[in-house]
Amino acid sequence: MDFNGFKQIVIEKCAQLGIEEYELYYQSAASTSVSAFQHEINQFTGATEGGVCLRCIVDGKMGYASTEALTAQQAERIVEKAAENATVLESEEQVFLCEGGQTYIPLEEKKGAMPTTEEMINKVLATQEKLYAADPAVIDGCQTQGVAESCEIAIYNSKGLDLHSKTDLTGLVVVAVVTDGQEMANDYQIKLAQFDAIDADKLAAEAVRSAIAKLGGEVAPTGQYPVVFSPEAMSDLLQTYASVFSSRAAQKGLSKLAGKEGEKIASDAVTLVDDPFHPDAPMPRNFDAEGSPTYKKNLIENGVFKTLLYNLKTAAVDGRKTTGNASKAGYAGAVGISPFTLYLAAGELTEEQLLQKAGNGVYINSLGGLHAGANAVSGDFSLQSAGFMIENGRRTTAVKSFTVAGNFYELLQNITAVASNLELPGMAHFGSPSVLVEGLSIAGK
């Protein structure tokens, strides 16, 4: 049955069990993916997945249960299970459902239809050929993948909330594999946009150029250096440490930013923004995972810490309003907190001027093992890196297989300059220009 039919059974079952406060969260995604290997399509995937999560308040506790099977039996099961699970909870924090009748910033209509399978295949095969044509160093192993996804979210609750959103995403992923006869190197590039708006030549050339640049690199020398992080590397760091801006983490002693609002936590050069409506974001959202309206906000303004990110529950704990940052990892997950598009605002310098300012140091354009080598609670990180040496203000030798170590909280204070080249790589959840950081530890040869 469809979501509406399922919803009616849940409403009746809640009434029967005397459950007055509840919410249904429905998420469904239909995606198509086409991949090419060598000169032909080798994989095609059409996936539909999604499910419903019921949250209900029983004796002041929020019980959850969810299912992917939209059947009458499952509709009744999730009501019974959510109510039963609520009785096991002990947290005394007050729980809330979002009020209905609020005002939402309207989303701009995105133009253009989803590509047909044939259009996807043609674009993927054409792009794959551009990879091979870009340079004689290119070898088999290269891959081009086209992706088209439609995602639907609906939230309905007993307080009159009835929200629905549908967002489409299309894009290309290319992997270039190259060799110099001695070793191999690879690079991948993602471009999210309407297929006809993607410049396949540029995307392929960029992946091949970046892959070739990684060949024959040396190991960086061990020591303390000024470091320039590329937009991609700094975006990765922001993603890894986004949880320090969560009010829940702060309230539970898992972020050192607790109680620091109004204080200087970063250098003057740092302004950090969360924007649910950023034009580069493929899936803009005007309501969060609880249904609260979303808005653009500065987390750090010229180095001064302005606000943590909140949902309804954590806002009540701190006696303030939600910032509309409730999030869910999948439809079944507990409501948490996360930014929408979190980025470091652009500065004035060009990247060349930033390198000149650095003088002698290391330029890092790739970080690895962020899920393991970075600790969000202590802020410490020690991460696999690759990039270039900076000598007399210029990028010189390629370097790899070294680590950069430091502490995120200290790094915020030590960002001495921010360039103007703001980029939002990949899914555009995080973004940054190139930044110059003083005094990080490099471990290499």
Add this chain to the structure above:
Amino acid sequence: MISREICKKVLQKAVSTGGDYAEIFAENTTKYNIAMIADKVDSISDAVIAGAAVRVYKGMRSVMASTVDTSEAGLLRCAEQAAEALGQGSAAMDIVLRERIFGDIHPIRTVPGSVGSKEKVEILKAGYFAAREYSNAITQVTGNLLDVDHNILVANTEELYTQDRQIRTWISLSAVAEINGETQTGSCNPGCRMGLEMFETVDPREVGIHAARQAVTMAGAGYCPAGVMPVAIDNGFGGVIFHEACGHSLEASSVAYGRSQFAGKLGQQIANEKVTAIDDGTIPNAWGSINIDDEGTPSRKNVLIENGVLKSYMIDKFNGRRMGMVSTGNARRESYAYTPTSRMTNTYIAPGTDRNEDIIASIEYGLYAKEMGGGSVNPVTGEFNFAVNEGYLIRNGKICEPVRGASLVGKGSEILRNIDMVGTQLDMGQGMCGSSSGSVPTNVGQPMIRVSSITVGGR
């Protein structure tokens, strides 16, 4: 889950445009997770994951379509979508399905779904408060108890119709300690392919104490120095070094496409002759074990490297076609919504002959990595990294003060040659391994090893 009759019709539809092989994978999974923070049971998630996927091959092409609608009509639509994506034309194949029961080598004595929440909360609390009460320096503890009941069905045009039930239980405790304003974390996350009887052999209190002890030790530690040095990596989760430095590069998903540092190297010496490495999905009740893989091939013990010589890759059916090799029973997927590919199960370096004390004594100045965190690798270049959660400096052959914030980086092909001492006491650690077919449970393992030279990232 789905009858043989319906499977037959769906497979017939799937190959109706000329596919030479088709498969149905269906699942019905329940996941129940209890989470604690700030001394209270904070949230419970209780989810049913149910759906199916149809795959069709034609030569080197593979098409997959998945659906949450597992009714006969829903499955037929799914098969039709796959068949249409494969191409035009009409074809027919005689489909015969014989039910096979491979047997279950992982006995479950207490199915978690048959036990009430209260009993599970008691188990979690025992571990949680053991961590909390370990020291005054502990400022926060988070805990999770997860149980998964994963039921799968696989039917294919090679006459197979079979089902498997995979039950897993996992407890995870993380502690935060603060000493003189320095905050550090510790964690312990054991899991088994068992029911709640797992806690007869794994004491949740010891899990909590382990996490808390690590947090307190690290909060009192200075930063690890940076540089190239010898490292002794202890047993258990230390096996993540092989998983990252070599394991991923032996998966057919990299090898079949030439995207691996070890493609074309079968029979060659790729590691120190002290290294024998095995992937074995048949260890009873081990976290990464499976009776059958997600293509219905029985799991088996595969010797990957024997005395340093590359013996085998880990192969699934589809990538095996391109390699001209048969499946090794390593096809895995997080759920029906992912296209399966070759993945690790329980992967470990086999015991050697060196004594732990000799390994430590052999190092004049280096690092003793007692507990490892996660890592990652680029299989093309073999460049890998992983984090050291608990490390100590070694001076003059003796373990000295603890150091924090270390990570190890290197190139797989070089590091495998640098593993020049291998201990005798094999142990395993549990992890969730993320890759293109999603997140799957895997064991890593090894006895203590010495890496004669590796880059230690510190400050």
